[in-house]
Amino acid sequence: MKEYWNSLASLLGVLAFSHSLLQLVFPPELRLLSLKFLSRIFHLFSSYCYFDITEIDGVNTNELYNAVQIYLSSFISLNGNRLSLTRALNSSATTFGQSNNDCIVDTFGGVTVVWEHVVIQRQSQTFVWRPFPEEKRGFTLKIKKKDKSLILHSYLDYIMEKSNEIRRKNQDRLLYTNSRGGSLDSRGHPWESVPFKHPSTFDTLAIDPDNKREIMDDLKDFADGQSFYHKTGRAWKRGYLLYGPPGTGKSSMIAAMANYLSYDIFDLELTEVHNNSELRKLLMKTSSKSIIVIEDIDCSVNLTNRKEKKNKSNDLETRHVSGVEDGVNSTVTLSGLLNFTDGLWSCCGSERIFVFTTNHVEKLDPALLRSGRVDKHVYMSYCSYPTLKIQLKNYLGYDETDLDSDVLNQLVDVVSKAEMTPADISEILIKKQSCNHKAVTELLEAMKLRADNNLKCGSLGERENSSDEEQEKRALECPKGLILNSLARKKRTWRR
Numbered sequence: 107m108k109e110y111w112n113s114l115a116s117l118l119g120v121l122a123f124s125h126s127l128l129q130l131v132f133p134p135e136l137r138l139l140s141l142k143f144l145s146r147i148f149h150l151f152s153s154y155c156y157f158d159i160t161e162i163d164g165v166n167t168n169e170l171y172n173a174v175q176i177y178l179s180s181f182i183s184l185n186g187n188r189l190s191l192t193r194a195l196n197s198s199a200t201t202f203g204q205s206n207n208d209c210i211v212d213t214f215g216g217v218t219v220v221w222e223h224v225v226i227q228r229q230s231q232t233f234v235w236r237p238f239p240e241e242k243r244g245f246t247l248k249i250k251k252k253d254k255s256l257i258l259h260s261y262l263d264y265i266m267e268k269s270n271e272i273r274r275k276n277q278d279r280l281l282y283t284n285s286r287g288g289s290l291d292s293r294g295h296p297w298e299s300v301p302f303k304h305p306s307t308f309d310t311l312a313i314d315p316d317n318k319r320e321i322m323d324d325l326k327d328f329a330d331g332q333s334f335y336h337k338t339g340r341a342w343k344r345g346y347l348l349y350g351p352p353g354t355g356k357s358s359m360i361a362a363m364a365n366y367l368s369y370d371i372f373d374l375e376l377t378e379v380h381n382n383s384e385l386r387k388l389l390m391k392t393s394s395k396s397i398i399v400i401e402d403i404d405c406s407v408n409l410t411n412r413k414e415k416k417n418k419s420n421d422l423e424t425r426h427v428s429g430v431e432d433g434v435n436s437t438v439t440l441s442g443l444l445n446f447t448d449g450l451w452s453c454c455g456s457e458r459i460f461v462f463t464t465n466h467v468e469k470l471d472p473a474l475l476r477s478g479r480v481d482k483h484v485y486m487s488y489c490s491y492p493t494l495k496i497q498l499k500n501y502l503g504y505d506e507t508d509l510d511s512d513v514l515n516q517l518v519d520v521v522s523k524a525e526m527t528p529a530d531i532s533e534i535l536i537k538k539q540s541c542n543h544k545a546v547t548e549l550l551e552a553m554k555l556r557a558d559n560n561l562k563c564g565s566l567g568e569r570e571n572s573s574d575e576e577q578e579k580r581a582l583e584c585p586k587g588l589i590l591n592s593l594a595r596k597k598r599t600w601r602r
């Protein structure tokens with residue numbers, strides 16, 4: 107036993123001596139050089155090439171690293187033995203990631219590639235302006251030399267595109283609003299955001315099915331239209347005007363659009379904007395793939411018809427935003443607003459939809475509504491039979507076949523005469539969810555009553571053409587809501 111320990115000690119002694127000898131004749135710099143040389147020889151004869159994508163490029167975060175991470179997480183299965191799990195800010199989805207120094211195989215365009223996630227402990231940091239993470243992370247892409255020129259660029263482009271898509275899908279949409287009084291938040295941003303969780307979708311939206319199809323197709327064409335807009339030299343943006351009586355679903359439509367396209371919403375409160383330059387700054391801080399909304403534009407900006415105003419003033423610059431509610435005047439002008447939607451500054455981002463809503467379309471200046479600024483005018487109307495069917499399905503789960511044929515005929519007959527908004531109808535249907543038949547009966551009664559009242563207070567044509575005095579007289583005589591209906595009919599006339 108003693109002999110054994112003796113020989114072990116002398117062996118260790120020899121090893122220590124050889125190690126110090128090696129250090130002396132073969133210093134670390136030389137060793138590094140020989141390693142590099144060996145690796146060059148290896149790569150020269152290897153049929154593979156390697157690409158390192160580090161997490162931090164110099165002092166900046168490498169976008170490609172994040173993209174690869176998200177892309178790979180989309181097909182790492184739950185069956186893996188060791189996966190990293192992450193959840194981003196404002197995200198309701200968990201992301202699965204490759205564990206340290208693991209490899210994963212992918213195929214693109216018939217070519218197989220291997221990804222390795224390389225994690226190395228960073229050496230202790232001396233003073234740096236920006237502290238780096240303790241670990242140095244990166245991906246190494248291993249690809250056959252002969253395939254490199256075939257796929258490398260298209261593969262990386264595909265990864266960027268796919269990761270953006272996944273990121274948008276996983277991340278909750280945000281609803282931004284401009285801060286009160288134009289103040290900036292702690293990050294110097296003029297918009298405040300909250301997660302956007304509105305449940306409205308085109309399935310739940312009660313509008314004419316043909317109209318709905320047309321809008322959905324238009325939005326899809328817009329979202330897929332990058333090359334079209336590029337080819338035709340147009341800014342990649344689209345303008346919508348949603349108009350109609352209150353409660354016909356203008357806000358619900360905006361939410362459905364955002365959910366359909368997975369876009370964020372920037373809800374611009376014009377009365378909080380002090381001047382054109384503030385408006386421009388707000389625009390510059392909006393992101394791509396977003397819907398910029400100005401609700402009730404007739405209430406926030408004094409945009410009465412240009413022709414009517416011409417005698418009073420020819421200068422667009424003199425038209426001011428009026429803080430209608432608080433009486434504060436600011437100096438955002440109509441031309442500032444037109445530049446916002448259509449000028450050079452409107453192109454500082456891309457893939458954005460401008461949506462204006464109003465209950466009084468006749469008050470808006472035609473300059474604001476011309477093509478290019480507002481490409482699509484959507485009238486949000488009272489309930490018709492096709493839209494009523496959607497609401498019955500949404501609230502009661504009823505199809506036509508679930509209704510008694512007599513009740514069905516009465517509903518078909520009375521619905522357009524009643525001129526009720528989807529909001530009116532939902533108010534009735536929402537109360538009676540425990541007893542569906544009772545809800546339908548109550549709805550039918552309410553519709554008949556409305557239709558009777560409409561009849562008593564004159565035909566639609568009469569109301570549309572009546573003078574303001576007559577309308578006021580009717581307001582006193584007729585039940586609440588009918589004068590509103592008459593105004594809304596006027597808007598419909600404008601649409602035609």
Ligand SMILES: Nc1ncnc2c1ncn2[C@@H]1O[C@H](COP(=O)(O)OP(=O)(O)OP(=O)(O)O)[C@@H](O)[C@H]1O
Pocket residue numbers: 310311312313351352353354355356357358359465486527528529530532
């Ligand atoms: N077309 C519709 N489809 C489904 N639900 C609707 C529709 N219109 C109104 N509603 C219901 O009525 C409520 C109010 O609708 P919404 O706020 O979208 O109307 P609006 O036209 O924007 O009204 P306002 O002009 O007063 O802002 C919604 O929460 C929704 O439940």
